[in-house]
Structure formats: structure tokens, C-alpha cells
Amino acid sequence: MVVIVGGGASGTLTAVHVLRAFRHGAPRLVMIDKDGRHGLGQAYSTGDSRHLLNACTARMSALADEPEHLLDWVRARGLDAADTDYLPRRLYGEYLRSVLAEARASRPGSRVEEVTGAVVSLTTGERPVVRLADGRAFPADAVVLATGNRPPAAWPHLRAGDRYVPDAWAPGALDGRGDGSPVLVVGTGLTMVDLAVTLTGAHPGTVVHAVSRHGLLPARHRCPQPPPRSIPLPEGPLTLAVLMRTVRAAIRANGGEWHAIIDGLRPHVPSLWERLPEGDRRRFLTLASRYWEIHRHRIPPETAARVDALRDSGRLRVLRGEPVSATDLGDGVLVGLDTPEGPRELRVGHVVNGTGPARDLAADPFLHTLFLSGAARPDSLGLGLDATAEGALLDAAGRPHERVFTLGPPLRGLRYETTAIPEIRDQAAALAERLTRVDGLARIPDLLS
Structure with missing residues (x-):
């Protein structure tokens, strides 16, 4: 068995x-x-x-x-x-x-x-x-x-009772969240995109605020997609600096078109990852992984158009920062944010953890x-x-x-x-x-x- x-x-x-x-x-x-x-x-x-x-x-x-x-x-x-x-x-x-x-x-x-x-x-x-x-x-x-x-990691500052959703994909997690009150989604990746589509579609008055340290959204797929383009990869000992220079040079040589380069690189990632020294892998996770993720894990043109329309209408507002406190007000949540411009408070109806694993x-x-x-x-x-x-x-x-x-x-x-x-x-x-x-x-x- x-x-x-x-x-x-x-x-x-x-x-x-x-x-x-x-x-x-x-x-x-x-x-x-x-x-x-x-x-x-x-x-x-x-x-x-x-x-x-x-x-x-x-x-x-x-x-x-x-x-x-x-x-x-x-x-x-x-x-x-x-x-x-x-x-x-x-x-x-x-x-x-x-x-x-x-x-x-x-x-x-x-x-x-x-x-x-x-x-x-x-x-x-x-x-x-x-x-x-x-x-x-x-x-x-x-x-x-x-x-x-x-599931996503717990945010120690977010203890907003029933108005906090610790895992957006748990069965029934979003039930009752589309009540028209504003929603704060922690994270601006693929999960946030899906949440924004669902929550704004559930009620015409819902506004989604999305916050992350970088404030970066996933890139969109090109349509039609260019075929993957292979690039000459360095042999022998490999460092993160050499690998990043190689990828940047390939994109420049391709006239700035990066989609084909990223897709051509994808099958080689496991072997390249194995060749990197552990210290370089850690540096990648700290300094570059978010930029790789938004270019590697792209969203369909139809989804990207929805996101653009939500942003243009003010129903999706993307912030750079990090939540540092949450106070349950009974009828809402007051969230304290640490942003590049300084401390900020945001009052919302619900808070959803949309960060990665x-x-x-x-x-x-x-x-x-x-x-x-x-x-x-x-x-x-x-x-x-x-x-x-x-x-x-x-x-x-x-x-x-x-x-x-x-x-x-x-x-x-x-x-x-x-x-x-x-x-x-x-x-x-x-x-x-x-x-x-x-x-x-x-x-x-x-x-x-």
C-alpha cells in the first residue's frame, strides 16, 4: 500500500x-x-x-x-x-x-x-x-x-478577532467578507490578486488595500507569448553575481524583452540553484527573490486588465509598508502601518493574510x-x-x-x-x-x- x-x-x-x-x-x-x-x-x-x-x-x-x-x-x-x-x-x-x-x-x-x-x-x-x-x-x-x-505565516501584530483571516484559502475563510467594508490584504502577490478580484466582485463598494514591503505586483504574461529563449550559462563554479550579470546581459541582447529569457531560464533553475554556494542562496532569498517571483510567476492578460481597472477606479490601493499593530474596534479594525513615509493608520472592515507560505x-x-x-x-x-x-x-x-x-x-x-x-x-x-x-x-x- x-x-x-x-x-x-x-x-x-x-x-x-x-x-x-x-x-x-x-x-x-x-x-x-x-x-x-x-x-x-x-x-x-x-x-x-x-x-x-x-x-x-x-x-x-x-x-x-x-x-x-x-x-x-x-x-x-x-x-x-x-x-x-x-x-x-x-x-x-x-x-x-x-x-x-x-x-x-x-x-x-x-x-x-x-x-x-x-x-x-x-x-x-x-x-x-x-x-x-x-x-x-x-x-x-x-x-x-x-x-x-x-499556510501563510502568522503575523504577530494582527489579532483582530473574527475580522482577521489568517489563511485566505482555508475552507469558508472569505464567507461574509464581501460586505462592502474596506479590506486590508497583507501581501501583494498572486494571492492578493485573486482576493482583490473576489472581494471587489462580491460587493460594488468594496475597496481593497494591499500592503507589502516592496509594494510589487506580479507582472503580466505577454499575449502571444514569445517562445522561451535559451541563454549561454556559465560553467564551473557559480556565484549569484555572475548569474545575475549573465541574465541581465541576455535581456539586453534580446532588446530588453525579458519574458522569453525568464522562461528559457526556468528549466535550468534547479541545477543553477544547486551550484550556488549556500551563502549566495541566502542572499538571493533576501535581496532578489521577490523580483524573480513577480517576473517568473506572471498573471494572465485578462487578470492583469482586471487589476488595472481596479487600480484606476481606486478600488485597489497598493501600499509599501508593514503592519505593526491591529486594534479590534468591534465594527472594524484599526491597523497601524510602518511605511517609507512614516507611521500610518488605516481603518478597515477586515484584514486578510495573503502572504506566501x-x-x-x-x-x-x-x-x-x-x-x-x-x-x-x-x-x-x-x-x-x-x-x-x-x-x-x-x-x-x-x-x-x-x-x-x-x-x-x-x-x-x-x-x-x-x-x-x-x-x-x-x-x-x-x-x-x-x-x-x-x-x-x-x-x-x-x-x-
Whole structure:
């Protein structure tokens, strides 16, 4: 049996590729999701059809060997779509569930059990055991931690009672927030963009204030997109300064057009990241990561047009600064901001945490238990879990587990670029092949008899 902890895109793609990899009968699969959003996860469970994928249809197939798979699926549903379109995220969630159903149908006798529950511990050893908060336990031949992005970090100054939303993507988090009162969103990235679209669409009077240290918004995709452009990358020892000079020179040589350069660089990011000294990786995270993110993770032209219209009308107001206090007034929240121009107060109806995934791994009860037991350790940057190149989890002493693996966002410290569907899809396929060699799973006909 393979237990997959996480039911979002990472977990679903793992299940799909495991079913495809075991060609003579698949093992029993158990997918555990704490919110019961199997196949959807955080990213694709949105009910707002204006929340679009941030990559076009041509790049989002769940199967690398069938690049037109998503487009064919969309057209089979009677929808007029092109490979350059940006689909609604909730439609992509339906697609992932459909791909899983198709993979199950292709393996008669396969069992895929969807379990809702919070995982609280993982006991490693000769045979790992996953335990849930309600007492259920799942002994496994192999465990895959497909936990996706973590919730945002808590802001210590924001304690605004029911008017504070600590995680915008938790089920029901935005219920009642579109009441027409102004909203402060902490963060100006992709989450903020989605929140601004939803909150202003829920009530014609809602104004969204968005604050972050840099006040930078994601860039927009060009339409049509220029093809990725490869650039000559330095060989041998690499430093952050040399890498940044190389990228800037390539953009200048391309007439200032940076979209193609960034897209051409993307497949090389994991290997470049590995070559950088750890000190340079830390400097990148401190000094340059935000600038990379807004150019790498762009928004569709349609979404960008909505954001522009909201800003032009004054319904989206972007601020540079940081919240330092929050006072619950009963009918609203008074937020104190530290801005480049000095202290400022802002009165709003609600405050929403729209920052990125938390970096304090030990704040996650499950991960904290793993670290305490010595079954796992953080990577050297504290961005995720330490693992081998093929995703085998490393214990506290640096020894790889033979039956416990991870993929996707938990590998960010090792790969940096590991959150988009193409990266996760390829990791899932490679991991599925690795699972075929795990003792106990290699004898599937015996297990199914």
C-alpha cells in the first residue's frame, strides 16, 4: 500500500503516475487530505471562475508524454479553447480529478481510497505507519509527503478577532467578507490578486488595500507569448553575481524583452540553484527573490486588465509598508502601518493574510513531530524538507529513507523552482518509477491475490 499525505495537485499527480507506472497491477493507494479537497487542494478548490491558471493550457497537461491532453479534455467537454488560453482554476481541478479517474479505470482492480483527516504522526522503520488525529492508522509499504504549500505565516501584530483571516484559502475563510467594508490584504502577490478580484466582485463598494514591503505586483504574461529563449550559462563554479550579470546581459541582447529569457531560464533553475554556494542562496532569498517571483510567476492578460481597472477606479490601493499593530474596534479594525513615509493608520472592515507560505516549518504540528522524532530534518535554508535528488526523505542524521518520499513545494530549498505543474508532474512520474522498486510494491501480483 502507498499512502499519499496530501490530496492536492502533488498528491493527485503522484497517484496518477503510480497507477501508470505499475503496468501489471497497481498497489492500493490511500490519499489523505485534511480538508477533503481530494484532487483540488488549495489551488484548485476555488469557486470563483475569475481565478485563472497562471500558465496557458499548452503547459498544463498532467501527462508529459501527452502535451495536448488537457486541451483535448477541455474540447471534449464542448468548450472552445486554444492552447494559448488561461483556464479557470476550478476547471483545472475537475481535470485533475478526471485524469485520476481515467488512470484508475485503466488499472482494473486498483483501489484508490480518499481519506479526510489530519495527519499527526509518521512512524518510520521497517514499515512506516501514518496516524491521523482521530486515531486511524495506515501501515504502508511507502509514504509520499505531497503536502503542497504551507499556510501563510502568522503575523504577530494582527489579532483582530473574527475580522482577521489568517489563511485566505482555508475552507469558508472569505464567507461574509464581501460586505462592502474596506479590506486590508497583507501581501501583494498572486494571492492578493485573486482576493482583490473576489472581494471587489462580491460587493460594488468594496475597496481593497494591499500592503507589502516592496509594494510589487506580479507582472503580466505577454499575449502571444514569445517562445522561451535559451541563454549561454556559465560553467564551473557559480556565484549569484555572475548569474545575475549573465541574465541581465541576455535581456539586453534580446532588446530588453525579458519574458522569453525568464522562461528559457526556468528549466535550468534547479541545477543553477544547486551550484550556488549556500551563502549566495541566502542572499538571493533576501535581496532578489521577490523580483524573480513577480517576473517568473506572471498573471494572465485578462487578470492583469482586471487589476488595472481596479487600480484606476481606486478600488485597489497598493501600499509599501508593514503592519505593526491591529486594534479590534468591534465594527472594524484599526491597523497601524510602518511605511517609507512614516507611521500610518488605516481603518478597515477586515484584514486578510495573503502572504506566501510560512517558512517556520516547526510551526506545523506534523512536521514538528517529524523533526522531534528524528524522522526528518529541514533543508539547510529552512524552506522545506531535506531529501535526496529522487525525493527520498533524509532523517536527522542525513540517512535516506527507503520508503518515505516527498515532492513539490517541500523540495523548494533543494530545487527552488518546484511549485508549478510541469515540475511536479515530472517529479511525480520519476517518483512513481522509483516506487516500483520498493520492496513489497515490486510484487504487486502477490499483493493483489
